[in-house]
Amino acid sequence: MGDYLFPAEPGVRAIARELYGHTRGMPIVSPHGHVDPAMLAGDEPFPDPARLLIVPDHYVTRLLVSQGVAPERLGVARLDGGPVEEDGRAIWRVLAENWHLFRGTPSRLWLELTFREVFGLGDVRLGPETADDVYDAIAGRLAEPGFRPRALFERFGIETLATTESPLDPLEHHDRLAADGWGKRVITTFRPDDVVDMDNPRWADAVRRLGELTGEDTEDYDGYLNALRARREYFKARGATATDHGHPTAGTAELDREDAARMFKRRLNGTVVDGDAELFRGHMLVEFARMSVEDGLVLQLHPGPYRDHDAWLRGGFGANVGGDIPTATEYTRALKPLLDRFGHEPGFRMVVFTLDESAFTRELAPLAGVYPAMYLGAPWWFLDSPEGLRRFRETVTETAGFYNTAGFADDTRAFCSIPVRHQVARRIDAAFLARLVAEDRLPLDEAAQTAADLAYRLPKHVYKL
């Protein structure tokens, strides 16, 4: 399986293997993701294999749900406190019995690679007959000291891992990590959606807590901006080099200070006006870009998902359990207000992601191919897959080149999958570059340098790591 994901044609495969040889040993830079910093701060042994690899991974649980498996059978807690499977082994067996559902999916690829490369299980195939053996083997490993989070972090060769936190987070885990000398390795990212998004039912409450945390009067719009600036500084002191913004659209807007203040005030007072939330999110993106120009943080934009589309999942099991669905996303008009203002601002960097592939050749590559501030984020979420990664290079490179892309971001909560996700991305990039070499479109030495840039140097550069 050493050649997996490489093209079958022997000549191209040989080139891909050679190119991958240049990047497979490079350190991992993970500039965007959702690993829980408490895990690394506490450095406790992981729980059982199911709680590590299934329960929190909504890529895995959603596909099982799609075939009628009840989430509670997978250990996903019900909001009403109803019964939920507690036995890790029983959860594991559900996965094993339904393993065929994962044929052709990245989840299967990541899990199999994790079994083999992280837990050293060899070429075992999951299934009802092998479920218990695999479970026991992984559980055995998890009991060893070498499988605690920090030991794995070192073994994975991670140089920098960015987590993602709300401005309301005290970042205590990052402080503990810093005290242990891990401050440069595990850094935070400033993600202010909960204090920005008026559609969030707890927005007003979050804004008030932001005031308490900073001593600013966040009932006042200027105080609100000052509070955000203060928290950005607080995050920077915990290693943050970037912010992140998860919005329903890519809309940006530049409102008059007075209009923004009025909008802010009326919503705090409970007045809901149609369109305010969207306009205010867009306006705040421009404000955050302005703050980035001042403090140097890189602005990431993740637009497009319809959050908690699945009302049954949301109602029974809460938010963020796999029920989000992408929507068509417009960028050309949406980003213009922000780009008009800061698209050529020296030192300002914005990394834009998409869940809508049709935008790659039509909007995103052309935008990144002219505005110095703009970089294209890696294929994300449903697109973080061998075919998705391949199509990204095939559609983006010709207009934006390689150097307006930001390198791979694993964007994951699944800590153990980090090395194998980066491996998959590096292999697909090697395969794409190998085709360019085989078709005489790029000399081999330049392809090798490009592979290394994509795997390591570009994300460090773009994210200022």
Added chain:
Amino acid sequence: MGDYLFPAEPGVRAIARELYGHTRGMPIVSPHGHVDPAMLAGDEPFPDPARLLIVPDHYVTRLLVSQGVAPERLGVARLDGGPVEEDGRAIWRVLAENWHLFRGTPSRLWLELTFREVFGLGDVRLGPETADDVYDAIAGRLAEPGFRPRALFERFGIETLATTESPLDPLEHHDRLAADGWGKRVITTFRPDDVVDMDNPRWADAVRRLGELTGEDTEDYDGYLNALRARREYFKARGATATDHGHPTAGTAELDREDAARMFKRRLNGTVVDGDAELFRGHMLVEFARMSVEDGLVLQLHPGPYRDHDAWLRGGFGANVGGDIPTATEYTRALKPLLDRFGHEPGFRMVVFTLDESAFTRELAPLAGVYPAMYLGAPWWFLDSPEGLRRFRETVTETAGFYNTAGFADDTRAFCSIPVRHQVARRIDAAFLARLVAEDRLPLDEAAQTAADLAYRLPKHVYKL
């Protein structure tokens, strides 16, 4: 030509050949299509080759029209009763003279395979010089008893063929087929567009006929729903396991009973209100889903075409002669009302099709990858082609897996093309799976099982056959 459609790389080709070997002999399940049941009920010899293979196939006639060939030269009847070519041989010669137009199209592939595999013509190539020979050879075969519809049906290895009828159809041909012991082999499908779509100028008339047919008072909204329920039962008794809905959009809506009744009434009374037709179609989809939960019929949705876009064709030659054009189709918001209500309803199944490929990774695979009720229909119409089938697997599998897709549906009126269309789909699936095997993404035995599932077991399961 035994390896046609398989990838050229010898290693992958060998795997594809082996995988296809597992499915080539499997029975054909055709869960959705438009074959005329009268043909199988009457079992008369087919008319001449042109009337069998050209005149009724708008894939063929539209491409000839696009290069200026007048439809009447192809035997397509004018609405004004003007002159039309009656001589099958003359029509055939027009196709032969323009055969180059079909290079690279699935129509050419299907026709050539039909010549060879159904009519045993060998590797003859159509053209002006061979036109008469091919015509005579096919005409000769059509005169043989072994080329009557039922004999071909048996020879094609069709296990189940679903036709598509209006609720107003008496289904007399299905009754005759049942009387002959063919009731399980040729089943109907309930397609109520003509009594649902207020944009149809004959809608009110159709609703009244629905009342006459069922004895319900269809001037009344509740009577209308009862009449539909009654016809569904009638269709179920003629083998139907599914309904089908051809709408301009994927919009669904849940109206109050009173609002729906008011809308229904005013349109029956001749009052046209902008937006009523779209809203009522969407509302009725939710009502049909509710009926499906009760009676178990699988709900198929075919959204997206702009029907009879070509006014010249529509005006001169009538509806459904090849002048439909797809439009961009939104699913995430459109399907939410229906999925909110029935997306997790046990036993309810909905098969959703598209003519808009951009929705595959963005909306359709994510939706099918979480809602148990939802399955993805096969590439349809303009997408039922080697490249379209390939892109479907490449874009859908990683997020939805194979088991949230519904298997191949030929969707054809062209009876003689059924085996070769299924063959093309099976070959493309074999080729896709072979690549997964060659890239070490799926073991060979699982690929073989998947190929068989896609070809036979999945459509039987999804469509409850």
Added chain:
Amino acid sequence: MGDYLFPAEPGVRAIARELYGHTRGMPIVSPHGHVDPAMLAGDEPFPDPARLLIVPDHYVTRLLVSQGVAPERLGVARLDGGPVEEDGRAIWRVLAENWHLFRGTPSRLWLELTFREVFGLGDVRLGPETADDVYDAIAGRLAEPGFRPRALFERFGIETLATTESPLDPLEHHDRLAADGWGKRVITTFRPDDVVDMDNPRWADAVRRLGELTGEDTEDYDGYLNALRARREYFKARGATATDHGHPTAGTAELDREDAARMFKRRLNGTVVDGDAELFRGHMLVEFARMSVEDGLVLQLHPGPYRDHDAWLRGGFGANVGGDIPTATEYTRALKPLLDRFGHEPGFRMVVFTLDESAFTRELAPLAGVYPAMYLGAPWWFLDSPEGLRRFRETVTETAGFYNTAGFADDTRAFCSIPVRHQVARRIDAAFLARLVAEDRLPLDEAAQTAADLAYRLPKHVYKL
């Protein structure tokens, strides 16, 4: 490098090589582009390599700008008359230092091929160390008589080159070319955007100049139409066989004469009404189609770009310097008014382009596959690239065939890149056809004939050359 762009699999590669052998020596037909006719009329030696290959090529400058290179360092003149690099060698060195940015882009491919095939430089690789050598070698060639524009035109094997001019252009260069016997080789194209687009701030002025030029009263709508007819005749007399229309959308509309006249009048009088400009553009497309039916000119439509999206570039350096960005483009509804009127009009031809690939299978191939008047333009602008050309054939052919496409159009200002751009297109078509042959979907002899049709016969036929 003789096999560049051909697939790596040896069997397919051999077929591609053979197919390309049939087209590589064929004359070049360039039915749409933006070469400056003054260059060919004057036949002066080209300036230095940078002014020939970098300064006017916004594909090149925009990618350098996207990484922070100031346009004035590339010799792009500032509107404010500020300092700009005058030294061609210094400009050239900026490109050489940033050559890695172009990895995987068509710009690099075109430039390398131009170095090698036009200037005979061998396999030299551009970079800081080789920059001066390459510059000197090209500069040396440019001083030779054989590298003057007309000599290159002959050497390139160009049979016909169409330039693009405004109706306000006196076409003096075309007159001079005609006087020198080059009238059939270099022809003009009628592009009336500046006198049609009311969003153009100089529209009213342009309309008045149109009146002066023709002696028609263009304050009056009928006079305006007559003036346009007169200029079309003037252009036809200078070889024009086509018109071209660059619009933000594909919208067409048929207004009453009175409504159009009223709209025209009020805008001339300075009254701006929201929506007028878009509606008038759409209406004029139908009017131009009507004129095409009368005078036989082929109508080209290039819709979709957001012109001068980059306000910083527009403000500092003017229009058309690389700051345009595509937008999603709808065709099915947009083109219906025009197609309703003229879609089946004998002799009328319309070539439709797109920057939105999602429209290929969904709208454009279906439209071209039924309306005799409609042909699909070649992949254009950001899509004129190896991957873009490949995807065009993969997505369009199955529904529209090859013969509803219009052949390759280089659409370039970069004269020296014309032969290599056509070479790239011919190679990609050969590669696509080779795959069809290798997968037994098309016999080799028909593939060879198709390759020749795409390279030469089709553009001559469609554009009436």
